[in-house]
Amino acid sequence: MRYVYFLKPLARFLLRALLFPKTILKKYNRFMEKIISTFDLEKALAVDGFEFVIGIDEAGRGPLAGPVVASAACLKNPQEIDALIEKHAELALVKDSKKLSEKQREKMFDFIQEHFFVGVGICNHETIDRINILEATFLAMKSALSDLRKKINYQDKQHIVVVDGNKEIPNLSYSQKAIVGGDGVSKTISAASIIAKVTRDRIMLEMDKRYPAYGFLKHKGYGTKIHMEALLAHGPCEIHRKSFAPVTRLVKKQK
Secondary structure, three states, X not given: OOOHHHHHHHHHHHHHHHHOHHHHHHHHHHHHHHOOOEOHHHHHHHHOOOOEEEEEEEEOOOOOEOOEEEEEEEEOXXXXXXXXXXXXXXXXXXXXXXXXXXXXXXXXXXXXXXXXXXXXXXXXXXXXXXXXXXXXXXXXXXXXXXXXXXXXXXXXXXXXXXXXOOOOOXXXXXXXXXXXXXXXXXXXXXXXXXXXXXXXXXXXXXXXHHOHHHOHHHHOXXXXXXXXXXXXHHOOOOOEOOOOHHXXXXXXXXX
């Protein structure tokens, strides 16, 4: 009986989610929009003795074409967070890249490069097809960390990796934490999110020039209606992920 008061509201929530999924999703999105990315996590980890906090995020897990890109970001002067906040109002725009316009992301790309050490890792469509998208994402994240190490020497200092999502990077010799929704909570992960997104968008801009029939400039490889229509009309191009179901079905039909 002691669980009844807990189970009843949970049952009501689940029932509403089933009956009114769009309403529940809108409420969730409104709630998420109120969450502001801060340096609170970085400050808390500094109290725990971690001098450098490295944020990692990716862009491009879902698209049907192109690479997956990961970025690792770390403040250049983590001891001066408060001074940075006071001096630069632009920090308000260092948040989840999905909440920014393309113009805002491009602007913040340069700002982040100025105030953060940044590393980038890229896994192309061939690697994705060979080892699967999850493993390719982890590989891109490790490459981003390797790239970051070229720019900052943190070997003799306590450092920790905070990864956006619910999975830690396997076989990593760093202290790490997986943070669900991390790109909307931690400024360091937000910075990595923006770098990864802008880097991948620029790659897809070049791919649009190479394969103009698919409209990569508009959808960046995601499975939009325009993209699916182009796939049906022209079949997959070189950079399409042949291991992804919609592309696989088209390849089978062509055979």
